[in-house]
Amino acid sequence: MAMATSACQALLVLMAAFAAAALVSTASATLQYDFYSSTCPKAEEAVRYATTKIISDDPTMGAAIVRLFFHDCFVRGCDASILLDQSNSNPQPEKLAIPLRGFSAVDTIKAAVEAVCPGVVSCADILAYAARDSTMVSGGFSFPMPGGRRDGAVSNLNDIFGSLPAPNMQVQALVQSFANKGLSAVDLVALSGAHSFGVTHCSFVTPRLYPAVDPTLNATYAAALQQACPQGGAGGTVLNNNNVTDPNKLSNQDYRNVAAGEVLFTSDQTLTSDATTNQMAQDNAANPVAWMARFAGAMVKMGGIQVLTGNQGEIRRVCGATNGGT
Structure with a gap:
């Protein structure tokens, strides 16, 4: 089993490297x-x-x-x-x-x-x-x-x-938002997997809970969210989508949660409203190694958006201030 896992990881690296090289x-x-x-x-x-x-x-x-x-x-x-x-x-x-x-x-x-x-x-x-x-x-x-x-x-x-792109966007607007940056629908769906880890504020979730519950939310999940984010509450945070396993683990769990109606953001759930993106989400849920390769390629592709190179810009001495310091 360990050898098989290592082989998969090696294959993933090769796939990611090939995809990244082509994309960059x-x-x-x-x-x-x-x-x-x-x-x-x-x-x-x-x-x-x-x-x-x-x-x-x-x-x-x-x-x-x-x-x-x-x-x-x-x-x-x-x-x-x-x-x-x-x-x-x-x-x-x-x-x-x-x-x-x-x-x-x-x-x-x-x-x-x-x-x-x-x-x-x-x-x-x-x-x-x-x-x-x-x-x-x-x-x-x-x-x-x-x-x-x-x-x-x-x-x-x-x-x-x-x-x-905003967390309340529908799928067509999301695809266009990514296209504006030179990214594809495949990149959009792959990068959505990053919602498998981290936390969010209640303010991003309550519009799906009040005054009426978003019908695409699983009812049991919605009730739990209402407990965590009461109407008129102070805000706070909510564990993000990977609390099924580990809220700090990046994985393809988010796509399983999308299928179950147990995601925090409209921008994730809306992937099921389009046949193409829904199939992508299903593929990523079923094949974690393929999702990893797509995620890697999308990260590299995103990292090339409107970059400054050569003599453009500067190399900051500290990241919070320009070298001019004004």
């Missing part, structure tokens, strides 16, 4: 695998070690880091704009718009890389590598992630509106 050539020909092999050969090792320790100390951080990567890439492209703090040049940065976690974790990873080779590795690449390694720690599989991204100097919360 079309998404962003300027990104390269082993980008820092000569300028900072221990960069990815430093990211992996720091990320592994962070998640070992706090297992909830795996989901937080992957979510940061998603938010970064969908708004202004993968340029680490989500990491910028409020400043004179960025008075209303993206991070003010949505409650996110993981900023201090990225700062810790950046410091670990700076200790190895200062001023070489961008925060955008560090976030991409950390998201890849969060997948490894929390999901048990890994894949190659190209590098070469540069850091942007602008972060504006107004850029979020119209860029990020």
Whole structure:
């Protein structure tokens, strides 16, 4: 059994590598695998070690880091704009718009890389590598992630509106939102699997509970959600979709929950309302290795959205501020 598992994992890596190589050539020909092999050969090792320790100390951080990567890439492209703090040049940065976690974790990873080779590795690449390694720690599989991204100097919360897919979106709007970023319906469904781990606020769930329960929700599950998120309550958080097994484990459990009507977001449940995306969700539920390969390919493809490369942007000394510091 152990040998069979290892063989599957090896096959997965090969599949993911092939898919990622094909995707990166079309998404962003300027990104390269082993980008820092000569300028900072221990960069990815430093990211992996720091990320592994962070998640070992706090297992909830795996989901937080992957979510940061998603938010970064969908708004202004993968340029680490989500990491910028409020400043004179960025008075209303993206991070003010949505409650996110993981900023201090990225700062810790950046410091670990700076200790190895200062001023070489961008925060955008560090976030991409950390998201890849969060997948490894929390999901048990890994894949190659190209590098070469540069850091942007602008972060504006107004850029979020119209860029990020919302949890209340229906499937047609979701497909269009992903298509606007060069991602396919296959990528959409594959990346939806990330909702298998992490937590969410009641405010994202209560619209499905009040004033009337969304009929696509399993009745028993809806009653449990109403207990956790009472109408007019203070908010709080709800364990996300993988509480069947482990809320901190990235897996294909989300697709099983979709089929059972036991997911928190409309954006997940709506996958069943379209024959094509419903079949994709069923395929991902039935074949975890195939889902892993699709997820890996989609992560790499997403990591190529509107990247800054070459002499564009900068390599920030710290991730929360531009080198100009204004």
